[in-house]
Amino acid sequence: MLQPPSQSVLAVPAEYSPAEREILLQLAHRAIDARLHRHPLELTPSSPHLTEPRGAFTTLHLRGELRGCIGYVLPVATLYKTIAQTAAAAAFEDPRFEPVTAAEASELKIEISVMSPLFDVTPDRVEVGKHGLLISFENRRGLLLPQVPIEHGWDGETFLNETCRKACLPLDAWRLGARIEAFTAEVFGE
Secondary structure, eight states, X not given: OOOOOOSSOOOOOOOSOHHHHHHHHHHHHHHHHHHHHTOOOOOOOSSGGGGSBOOEEEEEEETTEEEEEEEESSOOSBHHHHHHHHHHHHHHTOTTSOOOOHHHHTTOEEEEEEEOOOEEOOGGGOOTTXXXXXXXXXXXXXEEOTHHHHHXXXXXXXXXXXXXXXXXXXXXXXXXXXXXXXXXXXXEEO
């Protein structure tokens, strides 16, 4: 049976200290500013923990509305570099939005989702509020972060369907042989 939605994202044990979280949030703002004003960005982290390769997403909000979200499913770079790259990409390369303007940049609120490694999961083991999903079939894939079904009040089946929709697959592809992978995420923001 699919797990019912919870009221909030289930707590994942914190891997990053409050100080490291603040460093990453400030890095995201600096990366957007550097790209906006075309100046170099120093990418030497102050914590060795931030040099570990991790997948992560950076989500931007402007006045309570989504303004961009870009990330890497797999750990392609250190977490520090990943946050700098995904923050700038969310601000200027998300195809759903026009690039962020200088006036908007100062108002952006940032949310970071640091991903665990992916693992295969069966539909009955998907936990709404704990798991993010990656559904793949042939050359298409869709990903939704753990907080998305909570924000929309979805149950487990709707979460699976909507992840298929994100992949431009039939909504029931998860029943018809699509690969379902899950992950957890440490989510923090402003």
